[in-house]
Amino acid sequence: MKKKLLQSFMLVLVLFLIACGNEESEGAVEKVSEGTSKATVINNVLEQTITSYKTKTEATVVGSSKNEQLETTFTMDMVVQKEPFLIYFSEAYPEDVTKAYIDNDSEYYNFNNNERWYKISELEMAEKQEISREGYLFEEVKRLMEFEDLFELQHGENEYILIAKVTESSDKKSRAFVTDYVENHMKMELDQKGLKTTINEAEYTLIFDKDFLLTSSKIFMDINLNQGTVNSNLILNSDSVYSDVNHVNYFFIPEGISRNAIKTNEL
Numbered sequence: 047m048k049k050k051l052l053q054s055f056m057l058v059l060v061l062f063l064i065a066c067g068n069e070e071s072e073g074a075v076e077k078v079s080e081g082t083s084k085a086t087v088i089n090n091v092l093e094q095t096i097t098s099y100k101t102k103t104e105a106t107v108v109g110s111s112k113n114e115q116l117e118t119t120f121t122m123d124m125v126v127q128k129e130p131f132l133i134y135f136s137e138a139y140p141e142d143v144t145k146a147y148i149d150n151d152s153e154y155y156n157f158n159n160n161e162r163w164y165k166i167s168e169l170e171m172a173e174k175q176e177i178s179r180e181g182y183l184f185e186e187v188k189r190l191m192e193f194e195d196l197f198e199l200q201h202g203e204n205e206y207i208l209i210a211k212v213t214e215s216s217d218k219k220s221r222a223f224v225t226d227y228v229e230n231h232m233k234m235e236l237d238q239k240g241l242k243t244t245i246n247e248a249e250y251t252l253i254f255d256k257d258f259l260l261t262s263s264k265i266f267m268d269i270n271l272n273q274g275t276v277n278s279n280l281i282l283n284s285d286s287v288y289s290d291v292n293h294v295n296y297f298f299i300p301e302g303i304s305r306n307a308i309k310t311n312e313l
Contacts, residue, residue: 055124060304063175064086064273080201082201082206083199084194084197084198084199085194087199087206087208087254087258088194088208090258091254091258091260093258094257094258094259095292096128096259096291096292097127097128097129097292098124098125098126098127098128098290098291098292098294099125099126099288099289099290099291099292099294100124100125100126100290101122101124101126101286101287101289101292102121102122102123102124102286102287102289103119103121103122103124103284103285103286103287104119104120104285105119105120105121105124105265105282105283105284106118106119106120106282106283106284107119107120107280107281107282107299108280108281109278109279109280109281110131110278110279111276111277111279112155112276113276118139118140119139119140120137120138120139121137122135122136122137122138123135123136123137124136124210125294125297127294127296127297128151131149131150132148132149132297132298133146133147133148133149134146134147134148134297142156142157142158143158143159144156145159147299147303149299152165152304153165153166154166154299154303154304154307156303162307162308163303163306163308164234164307164308164310165304165307165308165310166310166311167309167310167311172257179302183256193219193220193223196210196212196219196220196223197209197210198210198211202253204255204256205253205255205256205261206253206254206255206256206258207251207252207253207254207255208251208252208253208254209249209250209251209252210223210248210249210250210251211247211248211249211250212224212245212247212248212249213245213246213247213248214245214246214247216245220243223248223250224245224269225243225244225245225268228269232285238290240273240274241271241272241273242271242272242273243270243271243272243299244269244270244272245267245268245269245270246268246269246270246279247266247267247268248264248265248266248267248269249264249265250263250264250265250266251263251264251265259288260288260291261288262285262286262287263285263286263288264284264285265282265283265284265286266281266282266283266287267280267281268280268281268285269281
């Protein structure tokens with residue numbers, strides 16, 4: 047469950063960047079202006095053309111329940127290109143390593159550097175790809191922008207910083223920024239175990255350079271998970287750094303992987 051939560055937050059950042067693509071983008075701003083409004087920053091972010099990028103994420107999850115405590119670390123290296131759409135990532139936990147290629151038709155996975163790669167059947171992928179073509183990526187960004195009033199804008203040295211903070215005393219809409227997202231992306235796990243989530247504290251930071259390109263993001267979340275009379279706590283700290291935006295060399299799924307992968311309906 048902790049792994050699913052981490053992957054969900056990583057995914058929303060991927061979707062955010064891809065959905066920011068707009069081929070009508072104008073020239074870049076020369077320097078950060080302290081007079082630039084939050085609305086202007088957001089509009090300029092959405093107007094950028096993103097064709098490719100790399101990202102490196104490091105995260106820690108600390109879970110506690112009664113007298114038990116568990117700490118898990120997570121790292122992910124990812125490369126994304128928009129045309130043709132392809133994602134490569136390598137994620138590592140203390141107990142395992144997963145590598146994957148994801149394109150418009152298929153997903154290929156490798157576990158713990160085994161010689162075997164597994165391919166999710168195209169039939170299973172069809173619905174997801176249809177959603178992507180019909181605007182699912184944009185909807186993810188749109189949802190973030192629905193909470194524009196929750197973000198505060200700060201001006202750093204040649205950078206714009208958007209910060210959203212939520213606590214247990216925040217209004218209902220602000221808390222929904224966190225709880226609804228977690229519940230939507232963990233619906234199966236929450237339903238199966240009868241879990242309910244409550245937010246104690248959360249801080250979500252997006253840092254953009256003078257050209258309104260995302261350079262880093264930080265997530266801190268302190269969440270309670272409730273199952274009847276059993277309560278547990280989950281604390282997430284995640285840092286992501288983005289590089290080579292629009293300068294990733296064209297890459298593809300190696301032929302040996304696509305030709306020899308073992309087909310499966312689920313992993």
